[in-house]
């Protein structure tokens with residue numbers, strides 16, 4: 110963790126009171142300019158107060174000029190906002206102490222995006238990149254009394270299109286597909302790429318000061334940033350800490366810097382000289398060999414221990430720098446080496462020397478308006494990830510480099526982050542000013558983020574190697590040469606080079622998906638970046654039967670895969686009206702940004718389920734929302750279980766899969782998407798399924814050649830002895846028909862081992878009165894002490910739509926409250942698949958949901974995210990199971 114250290118001088122001021130200001134000129138003052146500014150559009154027809162940090166859309170909504178931008182079709186109605194130019198203005202006074210400082214900087218932590226900044230009528234600078242921090246020297250422009258600061262934003266849409274016009278050649282794609290209802294040429298502007306629309310999100314090209322603004326004044330020097338990365342030397346088992354002080358100095362300053370981690374009995378003092386201007390000053394702290402260093406581990410593999418790092422700088426005996434930050438120790442290696450019995454190379458992560466299977470999903474921006482992404486929103490989503498037994502998230506390259514607090518929480522929770530640079534699904538320009546602004550962006554982001562142990566890899570872009578290799582955008586052979594050159598210029602010669610200079614502590618890959626080392630061999634763009642023998646793979650298929658694991662590539666690592674579903678009715682209701690509530694309404698088609706998405710969901714669902722067909726239109730709609738979630742949960746479960754059980758095997762040269770990150774964790778608005786968590790934080794059925802299919806110990810059942818196999822998958826660090834217990838139920842009866850148990854098998858740490866194998870026909874015959882159509886299986890794992898390990902799983906022997914004997918379940922529910930919280934006790938009249946509890950808009954989550962009920966009674970907990978009552982929960986609660994939609 111690093112923090113910008115604005116307060117460092119306070120310590121010395123507090124300690125030495127007035128004395129210091131007399132004898133030491135080295136003090137810093139910082140004045141926030143956040144708060145209420147004035148905002149106007151280009152012709153002055155709109156003039157309103159606007160909060161900073163914030164954005165134009167948020168200000169217009171807060172002042173009642175527009176309604177909720179997410180309501181119904183407002184993304185189209187409010188398109189004009191991003192086509193206009195807007196000016197933010199504030200007036201402030203500065204204390205005389207500030208103006209006598211040697212340097213006064215006007216600092217913007219985030220400007221979205223293209224703006225011109227003027228102070229008291231004089232232009233002080235321009236901005237063109239929302240991923241950069243900007244500072245401008247303004248000392249001589251400040252005056253007594255009122256100072257007027259103006260930030261004039263140009264429409265990002267107009268800017269992108271002007272840049273496109275100025276380009277000597279087309280840089281595709283020109284525009285997003287029509288179904289996305291977005292704006293064009295987003296690749297020409299260094300801004301959140303999905304803000305011009307995506308296949309899961311609306312077009313809201315924001316404008317504004319979305320992070321803080323302040324004046325910072327100092328004499329001699331200012332500490333802008335401290336970063337630290339631990340490096341481990343395995344040949345002498347020795348840790349070092351590389352500490353960098355990013356300093357802005359007015360003049361040469363000499364003195365001592367003391368760096369220490371008291372808890373590790375490690376302290377060193379360095380004589381140093383800070384040169385004028387912005388400099389990076391590196392120090393290496395040797396960690397005391399007699400101290401036992403406690404490591405940071407990914408969630409599920411150990412604790413996330415941290416130490417306090419103290420940095421103090423002295424000049425002439427006075428404390429002039431004082432910073433404290435957290436340090437976590439861990440190593441990361443991306444292992445790409447030959448695999449026995451297989452062509453190609455492995456692709457897996459070793460953390461602290463231990464191979465770790467990455468389980469998780471992909472992160473997109475949590476809101477179109479970044480100013481509304483609060484720490485509470487981030488914490489809730491990240492907690493939901495960990496609660497679903499995820500240990501990794503990929504911060505996808507079409508969004509934003511997340512806020513510091515995002516990575517702080519990931520550090521704290523043990524979530525490994527695959528960090529993309531913000532380039533996605535496009536070719537990019539390489540004009541000199543574009544490259545220059547990207548270079549500054551990369552340097553700043555690496556400095557800001559590299560102290561976080563959670564970040565385990567940098568990745569240059571999303572899918573641009575694939576786009577080039579497989580000729581998306583219909584580029585010609587001649588154009589391909591040019592774009593290949595541009596690709597290498599941007600990602601290899603600039604971004605990769607900078608990252609390798611700035612951070613030796615973690616791997617860098619150029620793209621995702623990529624063949625990694627093999628792509629490099631092939632000149633950075635492989636013939637087939639999706640080759641399952643190398644690197645990572647993104648795989649989507651909506652037409653193939655997702656219950657058939659044979660349709661999935663047995664990849665080394667799958668960093669994207671998934672299926673869409675609709676969010677629940679309570680999430681859609683606040684942004685829609687009655688006429689929208691049918692699957693073929695204008696609204697339903699408007700919110701779907703993926704071509705044929707709504708039809709694809711039904712086609713996939715219809716392979717195994719009867720589609721809802723109620724005569725009540727509202728019921729038919731909510732039943733359809735439900736069935737899309739059932740389909741999605743079951744599809745992603747099947748695919749993820751396939752990857753997890755493939756971790757120890759090589760079959761036909763493929764396998765040793767070591768990562769499964771499905772697309773996508775969260776949503777940006779209330780719409781159909783691949784997410785497992787709805788906008789607002791509500792868990793879809795998929796997220797409850799993830800809690801099981803990502804559990805540390807998991808039984809996976811599947812069929813091959815009419816034979817049922819059960820694998821025991823274990824991510825634990827200790828060996829287990831496990832057996833499978835299979836229970837056969839008839840669809841028509843809550844009492845099991847029979848049950849089978851396998852012999853105990855050794856399941857070594859970090860492995861997947863077959864523990865049960867039997868032909869289905871023999872199994873059913875042995876059980877009596879059972880056929881594929883009348884029966885289904887549940888199974889779990891037991892250890893040598895007879896204790897269940899991992900969740901209970903199920904396997905359907907036929908599609909539920911063909912099931913014989915499945916009755917309409919009558920499920921009654923009773924809500925109760927005791928000292929441990931709320932619980933719901935269910936009673937069912939018969940076997941009920943996909944039992945779904947919903948308490949509407951009462952925020953919170955159940956202990957489990959979407960489950961197969963094969964018992965008469967079952968109790969489920971509910972943790973509420975705000976105060977509620979038995980009465981409120983009882984009146985909000987609905988219970989749906991599969992037969993309710995028939």
Ligand SMILES: *[C@@H]1O[C@H](CO)[C@@H](O)[C@H](O)[C@H]1NC(C)=O
Pocket residue numbers: 150152153154189193
């Ligand atoms: C001023 O701009 C607004 C917003 O773009 C527009 O609706 C309005 O018609 C303009 N007014 C004049 C007088 O041009």
Ligand SMILES: *[C@@H]1O[C@H](CO)[C@@H](O)[C@H](O)[C@H]1NC(C)=O
Pocket residue numbers: 151152192193194263264267
């Ligand atoms: C916005 O500013 C650009 C660049 O100065 C200008 O070309 C454009 O006409 C302006 N738009 C409006 C609506 O004033």
Ligand SMILES: *[C@@H]1O[C@H](CO)[C@@H](O)[C@H](O)[C@H]1NC(C)=O
Pocket residue numbers: 342343344345
């Ligand atoms: C690691 O330790 C060995 C043995 O002390 C030493 O020879 C080597 O230079 C060290 N490597 C680095 C990168 O410091």
Ligand SMILES: *[C@@H]1O[C@H](CO)[C@@H](O)[C@H](O)[C@H]1NC(C)=O
Pocket residue numbers: 373374375376397398399400
């Ligand atoms: C290492 O720690 C021990 C106490 O644990 C201390 O006596 C020693 O001075 C330390 N060495 C260094 C180089 O700081």
Ligand SMILES: *[C@@H]1O[C@H](CO)[C@@H](O)[C@H](O)[C@H]1NC(C)=O
Pocket residue numbers: 581582583
């Ligand atoms: C590419 O070409 C194919 C066939 O000519 C066409 O169907 C498709 O729409 C084109 N795609 C784009 C993005 O231009």
Ligand SMILES: *[C@@H]1O[C@H](CO)[C@@H](O)[C@H](O)[C@H]1NC(C)=O
Pocket residue numbers: 720722
């Ligand atoms: C829906 O129900 C009607 C009768 O209520 C029936 O005629 C029709 O075939 C059903 N459609 C589907 C797709 O099941």
Ligand SMILES: *[C@@H]1O[C@H](CO)[C@@H](O)[C@H](O)[C@H]1NC(C)=O
Pocket residue numbers: 919920921
């Ligand atoms: C459902 O079960 C409850 C309690 O067991 C019973 O009171 C009710 O009549 C049943 N409803 C139906 C439709 O069978």
Ligand SMILES: *[C@@H]1O[C@H](CO)[C@@H](O)[C@H](O)[C@H]1NC(C)=O
Pocket residue numbers: 936965966
């Ligand atoms: C199951 O629930 C029913 C109805 O709530 C109750 O009568 C019965 O005692 C419960 N059975 C068990 C085994 O808990």
